[in-house]
Amino acid sequence: MSDNIKKILLVHKNGGVANRLRNRSRNLGCDITVTHNLDDAANHIQSDKPGLIFVDTESLGEQGCSDMLRLKSRIFASQSKFVLFAQERNGYDDSIPDTTDVEWRMTTFSIDTFIHTVESYMSPDVQIRLWGVRGSTARPGKEHMLYGGNTSCVQIVLPDNDGLIVFDSGTGIHGLGNELMNSGKRIHGRIFITHSHWDHIQGFPFFKPFFSRHNNFAIHMPTQQKLQCHEVMQGLMSQNYFPTTTDNFKATMKYVTQVAYEQVYEGYTVEFMPANHARTTAMYKLRTGNKTIVYAPDNELEPIENGIIQDFRVQMRNFLSDADLLIHDGQYERSAYPSKKGWGHSAWQEAVEIAAEAGVKELILTHHDPDSTDEDLLETDKKLYQYRDYFKSLQLAREGFVHRLKKEPA
Numbered sequence: 409m410s411d412n413i414k415k416i417l418l419v420h421k422n423g424g425v426a427n428r429l430r431n432r433s434r435n436l437g438c439d440i441t442v443t444h445n446l447d448d449a450a451n452h453i454q455s456d457k458p459g460l461i462f463v464d465t466e467s468l469g470e471q472g473c474s475d476m477l478r479l480k481s482r483i484f485a486s487q488s489k490f491v492l493f494a495q496e497r498n499g500y501d502d503s504i505p506d507t508t509d510v511e512w513r514m515t516t517f518s519i520d521t522f523i524h525t526v527e528s529y530m531s532p533d534v535q536i537r538l539w540g541v542r543g544s545t546a547r548p549g550k551e552h553m554l555y556g557g558n559t560s561c562v563q564i565v566l567p568d569n570d571g572l573i574v575f576d577s578g579t580g581i582h583g584l585g586n587e588l589m590n591s592g593k594r595i596h597g598r599i600f601i602t603h604s605h606w607d608h609i610q611g612f613p614f615f616k617p618f619f620s621r622h623n624n625f626a627i628h629m630p631t632q633q634k635l636q637c638h639e640v641m642q643g644l645m646s647q648n649y650f651p652t653t654t655d656n657f658k659a660t661m662k663y664v665t666q667v668a669y670e671q672v673y674e675g676y677t678v679e680f681m682p683a684n685h686a687r688t689t690a691m692y693k694l695r696t697g698n699k700t701i702v703y704a705p706d707n708e709l710e711p712i713e714n715g716i717i718q719d720f721r722v723q724m725r726n727f728l729s730d731a732d733l734l735i736h737d738g739q740y741e742r743s744a745y746p747s748k749k750g751w752g753h754s755a756w757q758e759a760v761e762i763a764a765e766a767g768v769k770e771l772i773l774t775h776h777d778p779d780s781t782d783e784d785l786l787e788t789d790k791k792l793y794q795y796r797d798y799f800k801s802l803q804l805a806r807e808g809f810v811h812r813l814k815k816e817p818a
């Protein structure tokens with residue numbers, strides 16, 4: 409974290425915001441500068457090097473959004489954290505470079521959102537970084553730029569633990585690997601794979617940190633049709649499918665066939681409940697301090713029919729009852745589900761309902777259908793609004809997004 413984290417720059421066209429912020433931000437202990445002038449903003453970044461820069465693209469309007477490009481080089485040279493508030497496409501600028509230092513907030517700017525975001529940066533928290541949110545197959549292309557085309561990969565960053573924690577190794581893990589390599593640090597950690605379907609393992613051979621002898625990894629996966637974790641990965645990298653084998657990895661590699669009951673690791677525990685999916689598929693539950701995250705990207709929730717609640721649904725509600733955050737399969741619209749019944753995925757409405765029934769605090773819907781365009785997902789996003797009162801936050805997963813959970817003392 410930057411030493412200048414308490415220096416904050418807000419670029420917002422409404423000058424009244426500065427006055428309204430003055431009272432609200434008193435307890436934050438920050439030095440907040442508000443400007444609507446992009447030249448002033450650029451000068452300020454150069455001279456004061458603020459640790460956090462917030463830009464409200466909607467308030468700047470179309471002209472401001474393109475003008476903001478002029479800020480780009482200053483921002484990235486300053487190594488500041490850069491948070492962009494934007495809503496839908498009119499506030500979204502394709503030409504902002506793809507970098508994990510840019511955090512997109514798919515929401516309109518408000519004083520409350522701003523204060524909440526500043527607080528989350530200032531205190532230790534658990535970060536959930538979404539590297540791949542697409543289901544079934546990778547889907548690059550101009551119609552998928554906003555939500556992303558890479559398949560399943562989620563990184564959990566604990567504030568007091570430098571070990572890597574990753575769920576799934578879909579194509580999204582390639583970008584994570586590159587970022588880790590660029591850091592120049594030795595890397596150690598664990599990758600928990602839910603199951604061996606392509607969209608959860610296809611990035612595995614392309615994770616560059618496996619090819620450095622300085623690194624050390626454990627790969628975890630439940631038994632797949634009697635195959636142990638190591639056998640599955642050897643098969644994936646057998647010569648029919650890939651030019652090198654797992655024997656070519658230079659890192660120290662350990663393969664763990666994961667069991668369902670709770671395992672204790674470095675500052676966190678992991679257990680899983682088997683999903684309703686084609687083979688043994690883990691719905692992983694990670695506990696750290698007093699925070700619980702459940703990751704269930706492939707799980708078919710069958711609709712309740714004639715008031716009969718399936719045993720699976722009851723078990724799953726129990727499993728979810730202590731979850732602060734659930735990241736769940738929401739591949740289809742409910743109207744599309746009947747023709748996809750038995751394919752192992754859920755209508756997002758079912759995920760919302762079971763999460764609300766179980767008292768889950770925050771919900772991220774993921775594993776987007778490869779045929780869902782940004783337009784489709786923006787439409788779904790609007791429909792989520794009707795469920796907002798059930799959750800502290802409810803959103804569609806978007807590649808590159810960083811979600812934060814405050815890690816309060818237990």
Ligand SMILES: [Zn+2]
Pocket residue numbers: 543544560605607608705706775
């Ligand atoms: Zn999948």
Ligand SMILES: [Zn+2]
Pocket residue numbers: 603605685706752
């Ligand atoms: Zn699957």
